Amino acid sequence: MIEFSLAGLRRALDGGEISSLELTEACLRRIEERNPALNAFVTLCAESALKEASRADSGKAAGGPLAGIPIAHKDIFCTRGLRTTAGSRILDNFAPPYDAAVVERLAQAGAFPIGKTNMDEFAMGSSSETSYYGPVLNPWDLSRSPGGSSGGSAAAVAAGLVPAATGTDTGGSVRQPAALCGITGFRPSYGRVSRYGMIAFASSLDQAGSLTRTAEDAALLLDSMAGHDPRDSTCARRPGERYSAALIPMGARALEGVRIGVVKEFISEGLDPRCQQVFSDNMATLRGLGAAVSEVSLPRLPLSAAVYYVVAPAECSSNLARFDGVRFGLREAGADSLEALYTQTRRAGFGEEVRRRILVGGWVLSKGYFDAYYLKAQRARRLLADDFARAFESVDLLAGPTTPAPAFAIGEKIDDPIQMYLNDVYTIGAALAGLPCISIPAGAVAGLPVGLQLMGRPFAEAEVLRCAHAYQLETDWHRLWPPGTAAPFGTA
Amino acid sequence: MNLEVVIGLEIHVQLATRSKIFSGASTIFGSAPNTQACLVDLGFPGTLPVANREAVAMAAKFGLAAGGQVAEHSVFARKNYFYPDLPKGYQISQYELPIVSGGAVEVAVPGQPPRAIELTRAHLEEDAGKSLHDALPNATGVDLNRAGAPLLEIVTEPQLHSPEEAGACMRSIHQLVTWIGISDGAMEEGSMRCDANISLKNPNDPQLGTRTEIKNLNSFRFVERALRCEIRRQGEVLRGGGTVIQETRLYDAKLDATRPMRDKEEANDYRYFPDPDLPPLVLEDSFLEALRRALPELPAARRERFEADYGLSAEDARRLCENRATADYFEAAGQACGDMMLAARWVTGDLAAALNRDALDISASRVGAGELGVLLARLREGVLSGKLGKEVFQAMWAGQGGADDIIAARGLKQISDTGALEGIVDDILASHSDQVSQYREGNTRVFGFFVGQVMRATQGRANPAIVNELLRKRL
Numbered sequence A: 001m002i003e004f005s006l007a008g009l010r011r012a013l014d015g016g017e018i019s020s021l022e023l024t025e026a027c028l029r030r031i032e033e034r035n036p037a038l039n040a041f042v043t044l045c046a047e048s049a050l051k052e053a054s055r056a057d058s059g060k061a062a063g064g065p066l067a068g069i070p071i072a073h074k075d076i077f078c079t080r081g082l083r084t085t086a087g088s089r090i091l092d093n094f095a096p097p098y099d100a101a102v103v104e105r106l107a108q109a110g111a112f113p114i115g116k117t118n119m120d121e122f123a124m125g126s127s128s129e130t131s132y133y134g135p136v137l138n139p140w141d142l143s144r145s146p147g148g149s150s151g152g153s154a155a156a157v158a159a160g161l162v163p164a165a166t167g168t169d170t171g172g173s174v175r176q177p178a179a180l181c182g183i184t185g186f187r188p189s190y191g192r193v194s195r196y197g198m199i200a201f202a203s204s205l206d207q208a209g210s211l212t213r214t215a216e217d218a219a220l221l222l223d224s225m226a227g228h229d230p231r232d233s234t235c236a237r238r239p240g241e242r243y244s245a246a247l248i249p250m251g252a253r254a255l256e257g258v259r260i261g262v263v264k265e266f267i268s269e270g271l272d273p274r275c276q277q278v279f280s281d282n283m284a285t286l287r288g289l290g291a292a293v294s295e296v297s298l299p300r301l302p303l304s305a306a307v308y309y310v311v312a313p314a315e316c317s318s319n320l321a322r323f324d325g326v327r328f329g330l331r332e333a334g335a336d337s338l339e340a341l342y343t344q345t346r347r348a349g350f351g352e353e354v355r356r357r358i359l360v361g362g363w364v365l366s367k368g369y370f371d372a373y374y375l376k377a378q379r380a381r382r383l384l385a386d387d388f389a390r391a392f393e394s395v396d397l398l399a400g401p402t403t404p405a406p407a408f409a410i411g412e413k414i415d416d417p418i419q420m421y422l423n424d425v426y427t428i429g430a431a432l433a434g435l436p437c438i439s440i441p442a443g444a445v446a447g448l449p450v451g452l453q454l455m456g457r458p459f460a461e462a463e464v465l466r467c468a469h470a471y472q473l474e475t476d477w478h479r480l481w482p483p484g485t486a487a488p489f490g491t492a
Numbered sequence B: 001m002n003l004e005v006v007i008g009l010e011i012h013v014q015l016a017t018r019s020k021i022f023s024g025a026s027t028i029f030g031s032a033p034n035t036q037a038c039l040v041d042l043g044f045p046g047t048l049p050v051a052n053r054e055a056v057a058m059a060a061k062f063g064l065a066a067g068g069q070v071a072e073h074s075v076f077a078r079k080n081y082f083y084p085d086l087p088k089g090y091q092i093s094q095y096e097l098p099i100v101s102g103g104a105v106e107v108a109v110p111g112q113p114p115r116a117i118e119l120t121r122a123h124l125e126e127d128a129g130k131s132l133h134d135a136l137p138n139a140t141g142v143d144l145n146r147a148g149a150p151l152l153e154i155v156t157e158p159q160l161h162s163p164e165e166a167g168a169c170m171r172s173i174h175q176l177v178t179w180i181g182i183s184d185g186a187m188e189e190g191s192m193r194c195d196a197n198i199s200l201k202n203p204n205d206p207q208l209g210t211r212t213e214i215k216n217l218n219s220f221r222f223v224e225r226a227l228r229c230e231i232r233r234q235g236e237v238l239r240g241g242g243t244v245i246q247e248t249r250l251y252d253a254k255l256d257a258t259r260p261m262r263d264k265e266e267a268n269d270y271r272y273f274p275d276p277d278l279p280p281l282v283l284e285d286s287f288l289e290a291l292r293r294a295l296p297e298l299p300a301a302r303r304e305r306f307e308a309d310y311g312l313s314a315e316d317a318r319r320l321c322e323n324r325a326t327a328d329y330f331e332a333a334g335q336a337c338g339d340m341m342l343a344a345r346w347v348t349g350d351l352a353a354a355l356n357r358d359a360l361d362i363s364a365s366r367v368g369a370g371e372l373g374v375l376l377a378r379l380r381e382g383v384l385s386g387k388l389g390k391e392v393f394q395a396m397w398a399g400q401g402g403a404d405d406i407i408a409a410r411g412l413k414q415i416s417d418t419g420a421l422e423g424i425v426d427d428i429l430a431s432h433s434d435q436v437s438q439y440r441e442g443n444t445r446v447f448g449f450f451v452g453q454v455m456r457a458t459q460g461r462a463n464p465a466i467v468n469e470l471l472r473k474r475l
Helices: A006-014 A020-038 A046-058 A101-108 A151-158 A175-181 A215-225 A243-247 A273-288 A301-322 A338-349 A352-364 A371-394 A417-422 A425-433 A461-474 B053-065 B163-179 B220-239 B285-294 B299-310 B314-320 B324-337 B340-357 B369-381 B386-397 B403-410 B418-431 B433-440 B444-457 B464-474
Strands: A041-044 A070-074 A112-117 A164-169 A184-187 A207-212 A259-263 A292-296 A397-401 A437-445 A448-456 B004-014 B076-080 B090-094 B104-107 B115-126 B130-136 B139-143 B150-156 B192-201 B212-217 B248-252 B257-260
Touching: A006 A020, A006 A215, A020 A041, A020 A046, A020 A070, A020 A112, A020 A151, A041 A151, A046 A070, A046 A112, A070 A101, A070 A151, A101 A112, A101 A164, A101 A215, A112 A151, A151 A164, A151 A175, A151 A207, A164 A184, A164 A215, A175 A184, A175 A437, A175 A448, A184 A215, A184 A461, A207 A215, A215 A243, A215 A437, A215 A461, A243 A461, A259 A273, A259 A371, A273 A292, A273 A397, A273 A437, A273 A448, A273 A461, A292 A371, A301 A352, A301 A371, A301 A417, A301 A425, A301 B076, A352 A371, A371 A397, A371 A425, A397 A425, A397 A461, A425 A437, A425 A448, A437 A461, A448 A461, B004 B163, B004 B220, B053 B115, B053 B150, B053 B163, B053 B285, B090 B115, B104 B163, B115 B163, B150 B163, B163 B192, B163 B220, B163 B299, B192 B220, B212 B220, B220 B248, B220 B257, B299 B314, B299 B324, B299 B340, B314 B324, B314 B340, B324 B340, B324 B369, B340 B369, B340 B386, B369 B386, B369 B403, B386 B403, B418 B433, B418 B444, B418 B464, B433 B444, B444 B464
Parallel strands: A070 A112, A070 A164, A259 A292, A259 A397, B212 B248
Antiparallel strands: A041 A112, A164 A207, A184 A207, A184 A437, A397 A448, A437 A448, B004 B150, B004 B192, B076 B090, B104 B115, B115 B150, B130 B139, B192 B212, B248 B257
């Protein structure tokens, strides 16, 4: 029996139960079968994946902890010679001349790309509906959204199209889709993983992460992804750790001595009572593992959505200025002046949500508004980070639900940006503070998965992963497959 | 009505780093378009800037040399605007927290006492590329070789009161940045570009008048000429009862006039904000201390030392300290011959003339400082007369060898042997008895005639002092 996780596939490949080529072909078959409905992939690279698989099998490829394993990259990571769209029409024809640091590092570890996953345009969205390539659907219920912006990666892993995928999390774009698709979504501390080659949305918030079946798999990916990169000045000058090694051994009281704080502000009126019940059950499970669970308060947390929707658009308005039709990407024909070239190209190239955020961003940075919006938001952001730091004086980890409710219907929120933005209220805080955090499958409401979010101190990735792993050793939520989705290789 | 002129300058100095300010691409001038722009310079999606340590060190060095405050903590900011030669759609600059605040440069206009002009600030930023409007038929080309070149923008206080002072200020800054080695100062390659802010006001009015900004003045001469034009224009407007409009203007050298820049960028709101891709620039004390220790003796200090220690005139000291290479040359030549005054006279005289004639920089002089030192030593020892010294120098300049080789080869050694000269003097007096009589009758003007005859007989090699003495004795 082969377990369709990175750890399980590692064992199966090493034990000769399966070859990399068999694994890759199985993934490609499944993609062929399921992707037309899910729309999780924007671009496939079957040929190069099969070639890599053969190389791995023949022993010609350099070995590595992920050798022979095909994975998917969110289409925001630049891949050399392979189209990288960021879900936008403006990059529909863009094939980068270089690999992102994350792609490079995972390739060095032996994991090769099988394709690029669909996403909200430039990672701006919480439903994967703003993509130029159409919405991604949730494998648990095809009428529902998988969340976003890393919805393609989440759906692909949830439906067993690939064992793992990369994602990016600016305000929750890894954790929220992981929660809505019933998988594990991990966001490391800001600066833990290089942003080089990751198309920028909001530079001070963007962080590469992973979508996997287990916390153990997240640790396995992070082992290879983390570390200093001189090409990214915001990347931490500290070496990566062997995160996977920190997960063993674990006994029945694995969380003995771990203090977990329940964030009071998360348990508010916006939270679906059924999700609140799931969360209470989750805390009982953690207590059962020996953790000391108490309530803590982050008084400025309610400001986080307001802060985020000033800071992120401000940075995006500047980051997206380079898409001007001059050097790469779309150039709209027929412009009779420079100004027309800009406006026509950008109007045709960017979708509505991206345009909205660029406008908001330009406005909060403009003369006369800068102090009242951008500067004030930055100040509030610091105060919020202080709240987190204070909470971590008395607890080791913070916990809360990942989302206020399970997956919403496609089309339900897309015309109401405020409702859409509020879907991120639980994930934005940790992003603003740059903390490592994870969402793990922790229950179900009306047949839809619900996530538990754990947050740690800056660079305490190992602690976060250890707690999530302990939870997963105790529970089976992460082993569930969506209805009608058979486990690859007939596994549980 | 006499109007007071108030001028402030913003001078962009290209720093002499090997690579660009935020990328590893080369900064060499004059390469084929777009061959020196890497993915970072091209603003490719996903690329990130990394600050060049060397550029930071150079900016800090300038701050220390100008006596300004070098910030322990400064911040890169984005200046947002769209233009095809600005690949990212923003320029990385410094806004609220520049690396250097304050400081001053000395400005000397000939015939006026030198004056210190205060600096407001100096900040690091990246250069933009170049739009090529005439390179392609029916299209504008963009050359991004210059995009990301490191610039230090130096801003003066509005304390300059004439075009001549503005020109002198630019020269002074040029002298300082080349002196401390942070720029090659190559004006013709655009290594130093200047924008000038200028306004006129009634001398009794405490308020400054409305200013205009004249952009892209790329030579000392253009700064002065453009400002002269603009002073004339603003003066006419004000004297005619009109008001000056605050605007950006360009100087047209052909028409010798300024005209408003017709550019919508004028009204731009640059939406500055701290660049989230670059953490604040933090400079350790030890880093600054090391830079301070490595700083060369600065022009003003060196001038003073030349005057005090070598007894040079203020004018000679100023000329010898125009650039560091000249000052170094002078000191080396002076030390080699042991006579600083003599060295000063030659470096500002014959050497300067020769360099000027051949349009050479002193660093490319055909006669090295040590070689000149040998020649000056021979002059000092009396081996050569002043006249022969010039002749030997020209031979050295022409590449005929060192001073001693030329003296030997041409037999130019001065005759100071009294015995040998006595014979020559006696022969000449004997064969010119008429002139001897005239002299003895009181016509002392013929003395020069005798000297000339001795020099002729010795091909100018006779030591004039000894000849004079012998003639006087005999006559």
